[in-house]
Amino acid sequence: MSTPIYQSTSLPKTLSSAWRSFRIATWLGWQIESNWTDPILFAIYSMLKPLASAAILVVMYGVITNGQFENPIFPYIYLGNAFYIYVGAVMTGVSWAVIDDREHYRTLKYIYVAPIRLPAYWLGRGVARFLTGSFAVIITLAAGVLFLHVPFHPARVDWPLFLLSLMLGVVMLALMGLVLASISLMIAHHFFLIGEAVAGALYLLSGAIFPLEVLPPWLRPLGFAMPITYWLELLRRSLLGDLARGFPTLSGFSNGQLLGILAGLSVLFGLLAAVTYRLCDHQAREKGLIDQTTNY
Amino acid sequence: MGSLPTLAAVFLLTLAALYGLGMMSASLFLLWGREAWHLANLAQEPIYLLSGFYFPVKNLGFWVAVGASIIPLTLGLDAMRQLLFPSGAALGFLTVPVEVAVLAVLCVLFLVAARWLLGYMERMAIREGRLLESRR
Numbered sequence: 254m255s256t257p258i259y260q261s262t263s264l265p266k267t268l269s270s271a272w273r274s275f276r277i278a279t280w281l282g283w284q285i286e287s288n289w290t291d292p293i294l295f296a297i298y299s300m301l302k303p304l305a306s307a308a309i310l311v312v313m314y315g316v317i318t319n320g321q322f323e324n325p326i327f328p329y330i331y332l333g334n335a336f337y338i339y340v341g342a343v344m345t346g347v348s349w350a351v352i353d354d355r356e357h358y359r360t361l362k363y364i365y366v367a368p369i370r371l372p373a374y375w376l377g378r379g380v381a382r383f384l385t386g387s388f389a390v391i392i393t394l395a396a397g398v399l400f401l402h403v404p405f406h407p408a409r410v411d412w413p414l415f416l417l418s419l420m421l422g423v424v425m426l427a428l429m430g431l432v433l434a435s436i437s438l439m440i441a442h443h444f445f446l447i448g449e450a451v452a453g454a455l456y457l458l459s460g461a462i463f464p465l466e467v468l469p470p471w472l473r474p475l476g477f478a479m480p481i482t483y484w485l486e487l488l489r490r491s492l493l494g495d496l497a498r499g500f501p502t503l504s505g506f507s508n509g510q511l512l513g514i515l516a517g518l519s520v521l522f523g524l525l526a527a528v529t530y531r532l533c534d535h536q537a538r539e540k541g542l543i544d545q546t547t548n549y
Numbered sequence: 550m551g552s553l554p555t556l557a558a559v560f561l562l563t564l565a566a567l568y569g570l571g572m573m574s575a576s577l578f579l580l581w582g583r584e585a586w587h588l589a590n591l592a593q594e595p596i597y598l599l600s601g602f603y604f605p606v607k608n609l610g611f612w613v614a615v616g617a618s619i620i621p622l623t624l625g626l627d628a629m630r631q632l633l634f635p636s637g638a639a640l641g642f643l644t645v646p647v648e649v650a651v652l653a654v655l656c657v658l659f660l661v662a663a664r665w666l667l668g669y670m671e672r673m674a675i676r677e678g679r680l681l682e683s684r685r
Contacts, residue, residue, distance in 0.1 A: 294584075297591075298587060298588075298591050301591060301594075301595060302590075302591055302593075302594050303594075305594035305595040305597070305598045306594045308598050309594065309597055309598045309602075309603055312598070312603075312604055312608060312609070313603050313604050315608070316604045316605070316608050
C-alpha cells in the first residue's frame with residue numbers, strides 16, 4: 254500500500270473533493286464533540302472551564318502584584334491568555350482526530366479507503382474545537398471587560414486588523430495542528446493529547462502571559478521563531494491600540510510587518526505540514542500503523 | 550522548614566484522601582461512561598482554582614477556602630507549604646494540626662464512601678448488564 258487509493262487529477266476536482274471532505278468532517282466533528290450530553294450541560298462545560306482557567310491567572314496576578322489591575326501588563330496578560338485558548342483548541346482538534354478515529358472509533362482504516370482528502374478531513378474535524386474554543390474566548394473576554402475592567406472600547410478597536418489577524422492565526426494554528434496530526438499517525442495513544450502538550454510548551458515561549466524579554470536570552474530566539482508570538486501581538490494591538498505598543502518585544506515592527514511575518518511563517522508551516530504529512534503517511538502505510546490500536 | 554517525617558506523613562495522608570475521592574468518582578464512570586470522563590475533565594480547572602494549587606488558598610477568602618477544603622488537595626497543599634517554607638505559616642489557611650485532623654477525617658470518610666459506592670455500582674452494573682457496555 255504505497256500510493257493513495259483515491260487521487261483526483263485535475264485541480265477543480267481536487268478542490269471539490271477537499272471541500273467535501275472538510276464539510277463532512279466538520280459536521281462529524283461537531284456531532285462527536287457535542288453529543289455526549291444535553292445542551293445545558295454542554296454549555297456549562299464550555300463556560301466553566303475557560304472561566305476557571307482565567308480566574309486562576311487573575312487570582313495569581315492579584316496575589317503577586319497586590320491587586321494592581323490598572324497596570325497595562327494586566328490586559329496584556331489577560332488578552333494573551335484568552336486568545337491562547339485557540340492554540341490548544343485548534344491544534345488538539347486537528348491532531349486528536351487521528352487518535353480518536355484510529356483508537357477509539359477504530360475507523361481510520363475505513364477513512365483511508367474512503368474517497369476523501371485526509372488533510373482536509375482532519376482540518377474539518379478541528380472546526381468543532383475551534384467553535385467551542387471561540388465560545389470560551391468570547392466568554393473569557395466578556396468576563397474580563399465586565400468584571401475586571403480590561404479596557405475594551407468597540408469604537409477604538411481596529412476591526413479589520415483584528416479580523417484579518419484572527420483569520421490568519423487560525424489558519425496558522427490549523428496548519429500546525431496538521432503537522433501534529435501527521436506525527437500522530439506514527440505514535441501510540443498516550444494519555445496526554447499531543448496538541449495540548451505542544452500548546453503547553455509554546456505557552457512559555459510565545460509571550461502569551463509575559464513579554465519575551467522576561468525569558469533568558471538563549472530562549473528568546475525560539476519565541477521569535479513562533480508565529481503565535483506575532484499573532485498575539487497583532488491581536489493585542491488591534492484591541493488595545495497604543496496600550497499594547499508600550500511593551501518593548503515587538504515595538505520596532507509596524508502592523509504591516511507583523512502581518513507579513515505571520516503570513517510568511519504560516520506559509521512555512523503549510524509547507525512543513527505538507528512534507529510531514531507525506532513522510533508520516535508513507536511510513537505509517539509501510540509499517541502497517543494505520544489500523545493499530547495501542548490504547549492502554 | 551518543619552520535620553521531614555511530618556511532611557512525608559502529610560503528603561501520604563493527602564494522597565490517601567485523594568485516592569478515596571478518586572475511587573468514589575470511579576463509580577461514576579460505570580454509571581455515566583463518556584459523560585463522566587468529560588465531567589472529570591471539566592472539574593480540573595475549577596479544582597486547580599479552588600484548591601489553591603497556584604496560590605495560597607487563604608486569598609480566596611475564609612468561606613470559599615472552607616468550602617474548598619472538601620478537596621483534600623486544598624488542606625494538603627496548604628499544610629505542606631507551611632511545613633516547607635519559612636513564610637508558610639503567615640500564608641497558611643489553618644494551623645497544620647487542624648489541617649491534618651481534617652485530612653484524616655476526609656481520608657476515612659472518602660475511603661468508606663468509596664467502598665460502599667463501588668460495591669453499590671458494581672451490584673447495579675451486574676443487575677443491568679453494564680459491565681461489558683462500551684459507550685461510544
